[in-house]
Amino acid sequence: MECRVLSIQSHVVRGYVGNKSATFPLQVLGFEVDSINSVQFSNHTGYTHWKGQVLTAEELNVLYEGIKLNNVNHYDYILTGYTRDTSFLETVVDIVQELKRLNPKLVYVCDPVMGDQGSMYVPENILPVYRDQVVAVADILTPNQFEAELLTGRTISTEKDALDLLHQMGPDTVVLTSTDLTSPHGDQFLARIRIEMPKVDAVFVGTGDLFTAMLLAWSHHHPNDLKAACEKTVSVLHHVIKRTITYANEMAGPGKRPNPAQLELRMVQSKKDIEDPDIVVEATIL
């Protein structure tokens, strides 16, 4: 398989978020992953302490220039996630547009990370950049319900409206990763699916990044079959999360709540599930 992904996400020294969450599973599935680290932090920000450095929009440009000067700026996919900086995000859009000119078949997979459960955890001025610039060039979008509402400017009472609006803004494939409607809905032009997923009693970090990366991989292998792509993706998440919960509870001890360090995804231990996930959910075609 010759498939090259450019992933522009965070790097943490320890743990699995951003590029740390996306790269290993994609590589295990045979994708070449070029990764630009938008930050380098000691660990994710759910721990008691975190320290590190951020990449500026200018520095991002410099890295891209290096790739371009060598004439190796040819990608099949781009993947982005959590970003806090508007000029950084705007530079990402410029890069995506240039890469699409070079390869019109390029697929931009975008997780428009802005918040959850009614509150934003990025600066508010990121929203217009996503809404007016990013989503227009995205091909696969993975918002949660809150982000879908922010992007469309409407509360979601029916999935159909939200999905239609998001399609109109750009992406042919939209997966609402979690909704108060208790089940995520995926939509690919002319095909709609629904998946029921068991809730988990823990807060995980990095699962969204893993989800988006695996959706990239499985929609690559099942390009006109969102049902199969989503079943595989959700199944991988299930296996990784289940293994992680077991381990975290073991580490914490009976009756104690696991801490963020203990709750880091059991990524390398889940290699086999990543390579060939047992399907444990079924998507219904609506």
Next chain:
Amino acid sequence: MHEMECRVLSIQSHVVRGYVGNKSASFPLQVLGFEVDSINSVQFSNHTGYSHWKGQVLTADELHVLYEGIKLNNVHHYDYVLTGYTRDTSFLEMVVDIVQELKRANPNLVYGVYPSLSPLCYVPENLHPVYKNKVVPVADIITPNQFEAELLTGKNISTEKDAVEVMDLLHKMGPDTVVITSSDLPSRLGDRFLVSLGSQRTLMPDGTKSTQRVRMEIPKVDAVFVGTGDLFAAMLLAWTHHYPNDLKTACEKTFSVMHHVIKRTISYAHELAGPGRKPSPPQLELRMVQSKADIEDPAIVMEATVLTL
């Protein structure tokens, strides 16, 4: 099946594209089940063998800040530390401070060093004393080539006997495991092969030290690869972990992995370049993800001879 619990702190370069430094070391170690915490000492677009490269470097202070973050969360517990190519003396000195602190936190910690000192890699000479006087004394595994081994010990290698003496000198300086990854020594199998040597010192139950020395004849390759030294050091770490008192097997596995990855890479590079053309640096990037099965379970393709002296 009991899962392996082994955490490596790898402090190496990151390149956006290609396989050197942490890009070369992380995936194979993860594929073998190691948890890899990685501090990226630089972020470059690609390695410096391409026509162009651009990016940013981490300062010694920034390295310290990252380590502080790990420490504040009380998760600075490692089984291994791995370092390779570094250009900056104060950065390297900070690495040594970190290693010493991590060793106090875990006296069983093993520090693997790829002492990249070749002037071809733009390593300034003021790094040599830092390696000699500070890094090597705290190293447990070291993977110099002949040039680097000579530089660190101040002794030339013209014969196998010289090489054994140099490895003994390196043992005295610090590391119990030494592998001279390549040398100019004449091979028994002719001039299409180069000679690698290894030496491992172990403490016997009765308190005496025993040394196992091995020699391998490695087929030469007609290309310049970048990232192979980093991959070698990472894989030697992995295989000595699984074979802690058996350098022969650890070396056979490590050199075999290298062989498979390089062979796959050469084939692909020539395919891309076309007949009669020399492959370019981008074409010569290691076929790392494609070599996953070989990394997980390398077919042994060369035998190490145990030296009896």
